[in-house]
Structures are given as C-alpha cells and as structure tokens.
Amino acid sequence: xxxxxxxxxxxxSRYARGDAAAFECLYRRHETRTWRYIERNVGNRATADxxxxxxxFAVARQATRYQPSARFTTWLFTIAHNRIIDWVRKCxxxxxIDSLPHEGGSVAIQLTADPSSGPLATAVxxxxxxxxxxxxxxxxxxxxxAFLMQIEGDLSVEEIAAVTxxxxxxxxxxxxYARMKLRDLLQExx
Amino acid sequence: MNxxxxxxxxxxxxxxxxxxxxECDSSRPSEAIRRAVLRHASELAAQVRTREGxxxxxxxxxxxxDSRWRVATYGGVAAAALAGLLIxxxxxxxxxxxxxxxxxxxxxxxxxxxxTPAPPRVLAGDADARRATMAQGPARESASRPQLAQxxxxxxxxxxxMASSTFPAAAQQAARSLxxxxxxxxxxxxxxxxRLETLLAEHIDIDARDxxxxxxxxxxxxxxxxxxxxxxxxxxxxxxxxxxxxTTPLEAAIAAARPEIAAALRQAGAR
Numbered sequence: 001x002x003x004x005x006x007x008x009x010x011x012x013s014r015y016a017r018g019d020a021a022a023f024e025c026l027y028r029r030h031e032t033r034t035w036r037y038i039e040r041n042v043g044n045r046a047t048a049d050x051x052x053x054x055x056x057f058a059v060a061r062q063a064t065r066y067q068p069s070a071r072f073t074t075w076l077f078t079i080a081h082n083r084i085i086d087w088v089r090k091c092x093x094x095x096x097i098d099s100l101p102h103e104g105g106s107v108a109i110q111l112t113a114d115p116s117s118g119p120l121a122t123a124v125x126x127x128x129x130x131x132x133x134x135x136x137x138x139x140x141x142x143x144x145x146a147f148l149m150q151i152e153g154d155l156s157v158e159e160i161a162a163v164t165x166x167x168x169x170x171x172x173x174x175x176x177y178a179r180m181k182l183r184d185l186l187q188e189x190x
Numbered sequence: 191m192n193x194x195x196x197x198x199x200x201x202x203x204x205x206x207x208x209x210x211x212x213e214c215d216s217s218r219p220s221e222a223i224r225r226a227v228l229r230h231a232s233e234l235a236a237q238v239r240t241r242e243g244x245x246x247x248x249x250x251x252x253x254x255x256d257s258r259w260r261v262a263t264y265g266g267v268a269a270a271a272l273a274g275l276l277i278x279x280x281x282x283x284x285x286x287x288x289x290x291x292x293x294x295x296x297x298x299x300x301x302x303x304x305x306t307p308a309p310p311r312v313l314a315g316d317a318d319a320r321r322a323t324m325a326q327g328p329a330r331e332s333a334s335r336p337q338l339a340q341x342x343x344x345x346x347x348x349x350x351x352m353a354s355s356t357f358p359a360a361a362q363q364a365a366r367s368l369x370x371x372x373x374x375x376x377x378x379x380x381x382x383x384x385r386l387e388t389l390l391a392e393h394i395d396i397d398a399r400d401x402x403x404x405x406x407x408x409x410x411x412x413x414x415x416x417x418x419x420x421x422x423x424x425x426x427x428x429x430x431x432x433x434x435x436x437t438t439p440l441e442a443a444i445a446a447a448r449p450e451i452a453a454a455l456r457q458a459g460a461r
Contacts, residue, residue: 020231020236024231036215049222062445179205
C-alpha cells in the first residue's frame with residue numbers, strides 16, 4: 001500500500017515509530033486545510049504561519065502519545081483551535097474573543113498574489129477570494145470557527161462540539177447560522 | 191448559549207460556493223514553515239530511531255507557562271545544601287595525618303573521642319540514604335548536627351556558620367515539598383487514589399511539574415487513570431496545565447482516545 005492510500009492514523013503510527021516520510025505525507029495531506037482553518041480564523045498571514053508551525057510541531061512532539069483509535073483530524077484541529085485561542089489571549093488579554101476585528105480585506109489581497117497567473121486571472125481570483133475573506137470576516141467568531149472546522153477539517157457536529165466545549169445543539173446551531181449568514185453575504189458580494 | 195437551530199434549507203450550496211471560491215485562493219503557508227516543520231519532525235523521528243522502541247520524544251522547548259525553574263531552583267538549593275552540610279565539614283577538618291610535635295606541651299583533647307563511632311556518612315549522590323535520613327525525622331537530624339559541628343570545630347568560621355545556619359532547614363523543607371509533589375505525581379500516574387487523597391489533604395502544590403512540565407493531572411490522563419483525574423480536578427488541579435511541549439491534558443486525552451477523561455476535563459473547563 002502506498003503512503004498516499006494509507007489512513008492518517010496509520011501514518012501517525014508509522015511516524016511514532018520513527019518514519020519521517022509518513023509524517024511528510026501526513027503534513028502534505030493536511031497542510032492546506034490546516035492553513036486555511038488557521039489563517040481564516042486569525043486573519044493574518046504572519047500569525048497563521050507562526051501558529052501553523054506551532055501546531056505541526058506539537059503534532060510531531062506528541063506522536064508517541066497518539067493512539068490510532070483517536071481520529072487524527074479531530075486531534076489536529078483541537079490543537080489548532082487551542083493555539084488560536086492561546087494567541088488571542090496572549091495578544092489581547094483584556095479583549096473578548098467576540099470583539100476581535102478581522103482583517104478580511106487585507107488578507108484577501110495577500111491571498112491572491114500569484115505571480116504565475118495573468119493579470120486578468122489574478123484580478124478575478126483576487127475579487128473572488130476577497131469576497132470570501134470578507135464574508136468570513138463578518139461571521140461571529142464562534143460561527144466562523146465551527147464552520148471552518150467542518151468544511152476544512154471535515155469534523156462532525158459531535159466532534160466540533162467536543163473540540164469547542166459546547167453542546168451538540170449549540171454546535172449545530174452555530175453551523176446553521178454560519179451557513180445562512182455566509183449565503184447572504186456571498187450573495188451580496190456576487 | 192440559547193440558540194435554536196433555524197431551518198436548514200438550501201444551505202448545502204454554501205459549502206459548494208465556499209469550495210469554489212477557495213480554489214481561487216492560492217495562499218499556502220510559507221516554504222520556510224514547511225521546511226521547518228518537516229525538519230523538526232525528521233529530527234524527532236531520528237531520535238526515535240536511535241533509541242529503542244518508541245521511547246517518548248523529548249523536546250524541551252520552554253513554554254509560556256513553564257514552571258520548571260521552580261523545580262530546578264528548589265532541587266539545586268536542596269542538593270547544594272545537603273552536599274555542603276555533609277561533605278564540606280569533612281574536607282575542612284584538619285588532616286588526621288600525624289603531625290610533628292612542636293612543643294612538649296600536651297596536645298588538647300580531640301573534639302570527638304576516639305572511641306566514639308563516627309556517624310554514618312551520607313554521600314550527596316546516595317539518594318536512598320538521604321531519604322532514609324529524612325524519614326527519621328527531626329530527632330535524627332538534631333542528633334546528628336552536633337556531631338557534625340564537633341567534627342568541624344577546628345574549621346574556619348565560614349564552615350561553622352554554614353553548619354549552624356538555618357539555611358539547610360529551609361532547603362530540607364523545600365526538598366520535602368518536592369518529595370511530596372513527586373509522590374503526588376506517582377500516585378496519580380499509578381491510579382492510587384487513596385494515596386492521592388492523603389497527599390492532597392497535605393496542602394501540597396497540586397500543579398507541581400516534573401522535568402517535562404507534566405503535572406499530576408497530565409500524568410493521570412496519559413496513564414488513563416480516570417479516578418485520579420476526577421480526584422485531581424475535584425481538588426482544583428489546573429485543567430489547562432500544559433507540559434513543556436505546550437500539550438494540554440485535553441489534547442493528550444484526545445490523542446490517546448480517552449473520551450471519558452476528555453469529557454471530565456472539558457467539564458472542568460479544559461480546552
């Protein structure tokens with residue numbers, strides 16, 4: 001069986017036994033999803049880079065503790081979620097997480113800088129990414145977090161409830177409200 | 191939070207739209223981050239390979255809530271004081287080699303009579319002997335101090351000051367606290383709840399860490415000791431006490447697939 005066909009859990013077990021190639025496969029498989037989850041939550045590329053590194057360092061360090069019966073993505077997004085919360089508290093200890101402004105617009109500009117594209121393609125990509133970033137930025141923090149966790153991490157409602165420490169119903173509500181708002185916001189931007 | 195779910199009509203298209211728009215987003219973590227992560231993982235994997243089996247990976251990066259300095263300080267003070275108390279007087283005592291008589295006058299009587307058996311020497315590195323000495327309590331300590339002072343009688347004033355100082359008592363107190371904290375962690379790790387409860391009644395630092403920054407709660411989580419986790423949380427253990435690698439007890443519980451422990455931690459406010 002090739003590495004690409006192996007489950008996350010098998011790859012983690014292999015890495016825990018010292019197989020660095022298994023980790024690389026795992027990292028490449030989840031790199032973009034983890035990155036988007038973090039970057040779209042914090043709204044700042046430099047911070048996202050920093051947190052991304054912290055999250056994956058933690059995954060590597062804790063590999064020997066990992067039990068294959070635990071779903072890898074739940075664990076990965078728990079770590080990412082906690083690092084984001086830590087960052088928020090560290091940066092703005094007296095500010096509620098709900099009141100954090102999101103730098104959606106500026107992030108959108110950073111998101112689309114792809115020099116290999118032509119000017120028209122770049123402009124279109126910029127506009128679309130900008131619309132998405134702005135729409136996400138307008139969501140309440142908890143709703144954005146839950147939505148990104150589900151769509152990027154493929155976490156179930158139960159898993160999101162577990163990671164964020166709320167009830168199943170609360171988690172479900174957040175997801176529904178997030179989708180409703182996003183639908184309206186993206187229509188506005190269309 | 192009182193949120194009643196709204197109807198879920200036509201919301202599937204939002205996911206589709208999100209994915210479509212995300213495809214336009216070419217942003218990724220920087221190449222430097224990728225390299226750093228993979229290099230770090232590779233180094234840790236090499237450590238695992240060079241050790242036998244799957245020994246725990248040690249990575250000592252100080253975290254924001256790192257409290258190892260306390261353990262290191264108290265431990266260092268205790269070790270230095272014990273070593274000083276037990277070894278220094280021995281070296282400072284004048285040599286027992288025969289000396290040339292300078293005068294015909296009778297020499298003064300030795301401080302310690304020759305017939306008196308010397309107290310058993312406890313070397314600084316002999317942990318068992320040191321623990322045994324401490325276990326015998328203040329009576330033994332007070333009995334042994336005068337002998338040590340007598341042996342050091344001809345020594346310079348600095349040594350006498352050290353022997354009579356109250357510093358060793360403070361150091362011994364610190365050492366006892368460390369022993370109690372260690373005992374608490376051992377009880378948590380082994381799931382000895384009775385011992386745990388006894389120790390918790392002694393008002394020791396419930397969140398004291400080992401060299402890897404692991405609290406008693408973290409050890410109970412890692413070793414799947416549900417009752418110990420419950421007891422520690424009920425006694426006020428910090429549910430978010432991360433180890434030196436920044437791992438929280440909840441992350442460890444999820445990694446180890448221990449949903450009951452994870453639920454108990456969340457109920458206590460862990461994240």
